[in-house]
Amino acid sequence: MSPSPPTAPRRPLTLRDVSEACGVSEMTVSRVLRNRTDVSPATRERVLAAAKALGYVPNKIAGALASQQVNLVTVVIPSLGNMVFPEVLRGISDALEGTGLQPVFGITDYLAEREENVLYEMLSWRPSGVILAGLEHSDASRAMLAGAGIPVVEIMDVDGTAIDSVVGISHRRAGREMAHAIIAAGYRRIGFLGTKMPDDHRARKRLEGFSDALREAGLELADTEYYAGGSALLKGRQMTEAMLNRTPDLDFLYYSNDMIGAGGLLCCLEKGIDVPGRLGLAGFNGLEILDGLSIRLATMDACRREIGERAAGIVAGLRTDDVIGGTRIELSPRLELGDTIRRESP
Numbered sequence: 309m310s311p312s313p314p315t316a317p318r319r320p321l322t323l324r325d326v327s328e329a330c331g332v333s334e335m336t337v338s339r340v341l342r343n344r345t346d347v348s349p350a351t352r353e354r355v356l357a358a359a360k361a362l363g364y365v366p367n368k369i370a371g372a373l374a375s376q377q378v379n380l381v382t383v384v385i386p387s388l389g390n391m392v393f394p395e396v397l398r399g400i401s402d403a404l405e406g407t408g409l410q411p412v413f414g415i416t417d418y419l420a421e422r423e424e425n426v427l428y429e430m431l432s433w434r435p436s437g438v439i440l441a442g443l444e445h446s447d448a449s450r451a452m453l454a455g456a457g458i459p460v461v462e463i464m465d466v467d468g469t470a471i472d473s474v475v476g477i478s479h480r481r482a483g484r485e486m487a488h489a490i491i492a493a494g495y496r497r498i499g500f501l502g503t504k505m506p507d508d509h510r511a512r513k514r515l516e517g518f519s520d521a522l523r524e525a526g527l528e529l530a531d532t533e534y535y536a537g538g539s540a541l542l543k544g545r546q547m548t549e550a551m552l553n554r555t556p557d558l559d560f561l562y563y564s565n566d567m568i569g570a571g572g573l574l575c576c577l578e579k580g581i582d583v584p585g586r587l588g589l590a591g592f593n594g595l596e597i598l599d600g601l602s603i604r605l606a607t608m609d610a611c612r613r614e615i616g617e618r619a620a621g622i623v624a625g626l627r628t629d630d631v632i633g634g635t636r637i638e639l640s641p642r643l644e645l646g647d648t649i650r651r652e653s654p
Contacts, residue, residue: 321362326358332354336351337359340356378436381435381623383411384440386416387415388413395616396441396613397411397413399616399617400439409624411620414426414429423440423445437459437624438458439623440453440462440463443467445471459472460473463475463615463616465478466636473619474635476615478517480516483516484517486518489590490562493651494650496527497530499529499531500518500564503535504536504537530555531551531555535547535568539565541567543571544563544572548571548575552579560587562589566592566598568591569607585650588606590607593608593612594607594609594610594644604644604647604648609641611639
């Protein structure tokens with residue numbers, strides 16, 4: 309069998325290829341691909357059809373050399389393993405649809421040094437905006453963000469000073485509201501269980517607000533159980549069992565998030581504990597996983613999707629403004645009593 313002839317070396321497609329395919333000038337092709345309005349609809353359609361047929365993708369990095377900016381939005385979050393953040397990302401993605409902006413994601417694992425590295429790399433691409441979780445950052449990260457000259461939106465938390473714009477809820481207020489509901493139901497011996505403590509600043513602030521409200525009612529936390537790792541059903545079960553073995557007279561367990569709260573609920577049901585009569589439980593975040601439990605865990609909806617949508621809207625709306633920043637949007641978390649808090653005090 310004779311050898312197959314060598315294939316021609318591949319080369320990247322160019323504006324000239326698209327120009328020749330649709331019969332218009334390279335300048336016109338460039339105007340269409342940059343979304344210029346000075347091109348007729350018919351010509352625009354012909355150019356886009358030719359580009360699609362060829363598989364041509366414009367080099368936006370090269371085009372950004374003149375504008376010093378690319379149509380990317382940097383999104384920095386602590387974790388993808390936490391079920392909270394995918395819904396935030398969905399809100400961001402949906403809100404950016406049709407704007408010409410594309411989100412790119414970086415993960416910090418709740419570590420300030422890793423956040424610095426992610427921001428340094430992503431800001432070097434000159435994105436059109438930054439959305440990042442939390443208000444606590446290192447001095448180096450704050451300096452990079454303040455000097456970027458683009459919209460910066462900190463999300464999830466409003467308890468602190470923003471660099472630019474902020475969209476979120478007050479976690480101290482969320483903790484206080486949960487404490488008020490628990491106290492009103494007659495619970496008095498309360499334990500707190502938290503993961504990623506103390507690096508999860510939002511969980512820390514909820515605990516602060518929760519503890520403040522207890523003190524105002526003449527109460528103190530009877531026990532605490534912290535875990536530095538991530539959230540998981542198994543970890544919730546283990547932490548709950550350890551706390552109940554150590555302090556068996558507790559009548560309420562407040563969890564830093566729904567994942568470990570759901571694990572705690574499963575532990576209580578396996579042990580035949582009367583929930584919510586003998587022992588009440590509550591988590592935080594309003595995760596959909598709770599819908600699959602036979603008893604619905606009390607929780608608080610943290611407005612995750614709306615936070616993502618509103619933050620992306622700020623970035624998209626400010627892209628061409630001369631003045632950057634200053635928007636503050638505080639959303640209201642919604643308490644859901646579920647089946648694990650008594651409706652009336654005994």
